[in-house]
Amino acid sequence: MATAAGIGIFDRVVARAVPLAPGLIVRRLGAPYVGGMTLDEALGRVDDLKRDRLATTLDLLGESIEGDKAAADAADAYLATLDALATRALPLNISLKPSGLGSGLSWDVATQHIDRVVAGAEELGGFVRIDMEDSSTVDATLDLYRDLRSRGRKRVGIVLQSRLWRTIDDVLALAKLRPNVRLCKGIYLERPQIAMQDRDAIRASFSMLLRVLLKNGSYVAIATHDEQLIVDALATIQELGIGGDGYEFQSLLGVRSDLARLLARNHTVRIYVPYGSDSFAYSQRRLRENPQIAGYVARDTLRRVGRSVHLFK
Ligand code: FAD
Secondary structure (H helix, E strand, O other): EEEEOOOOOHHHHHHHHHHHHHHHHHHHHHHOOOOOOHHHHHHHHHHHHHHHHHHHHEEEEOOOOHHHHHHHHHHHHHHHHHHHHOOOOOOEEEEEEEHHHOOOOOOHHHHHHHHHHHHHHHHHOEEEOOOOOOOOHHHHHHHHHHHHOOOOOOOOOEEEEEEEEOHHHHHHHHHHHOOEEEEEOOOOOOOOOOOOOHHHHHHHHHHHHHHHHHHHOOOOOEOOOOOOHHHHHHHHHHHHOOOOOOOEEEEOOOOOOHOOOHHHHOEEEEEEEOOOOOOOOHHHHHHHOOOHHHHHHHHHHHHHHHHHHHHOO
């Protein structure tokens, strides 16, 4: 039975079971969300999107760094990515997660590596977005951002999550810096004391935060595929008279590409393109959000059953 939102009960049950699914299945079903296993594959994807007038931000997958060497290697890989983008005249924009740069080891380590990447991006005229992870990391991530800004780094931005009760306070506390903000709902599952659980409340919070940020003069990357929020955002942009240099829309690779292409006719739209072999955690999160996940799983299972029947013939 489908609900008003078009999401069946079976889909919801399957979505909840995603964390229990084996790695192989998660990776296979998550493939449409990933730009490639290698940098070369991801660059090809970025090039294709550029031809469709879509901007991009590249994210190197990998959230469970073990040891400082792995964190340093990730920073080096990001610098190599920036060089490759510059060489091919592709959008010099990357997104990174503090955990991928060693925050699990120590935030000082992560800060050093991220500063190195931001400095490298600045030299090339590029931009670095620091993704936001679960609520336990928000204070440290925002401190890291303040630290970078206090050292004069400008071509760096943060992510704020509308589902967190604290976010309006963070917006007000950061106002003087006029941060470049990606605004999203937030993907991490959080307790009711920390995050809103009601879908409409999360939406209302998103629209309210967008308005406050734009009024404050922040550049906002509006990161949602939610049609209601996009319509609200368009109305707010119009009402406040915000020009094209004050905002952009952002979308995840593999999600509502029809909508992204439509918006790109009149607005800057940037596609988040993750790449690399460590796609498990990212794919898991995307599959959990996929309203048609049950259909996906059913089709994939039937395909595999069909293949094994064929083998036995
Ligand atoms: P939803 O209500 O989840 O989705 C609206 C519609 O979009 C759905 O009805 C469906 O049609 C479609 N859709 C959404 N997800 C999928 C999917 N996986 N597969 C198929 N269809 C789908 N979260 C963070 O916590 N930290 C970050 O740093 C972060 N960075 C992001 C960067 C970008 C560019 C984007 C677009 C999102 C990012 N997110 C991040 C994720 C975000 O918080 C949401 O979890 C995600 O965008 C889904 O929310 P939504 O606003 O699209 O609304």
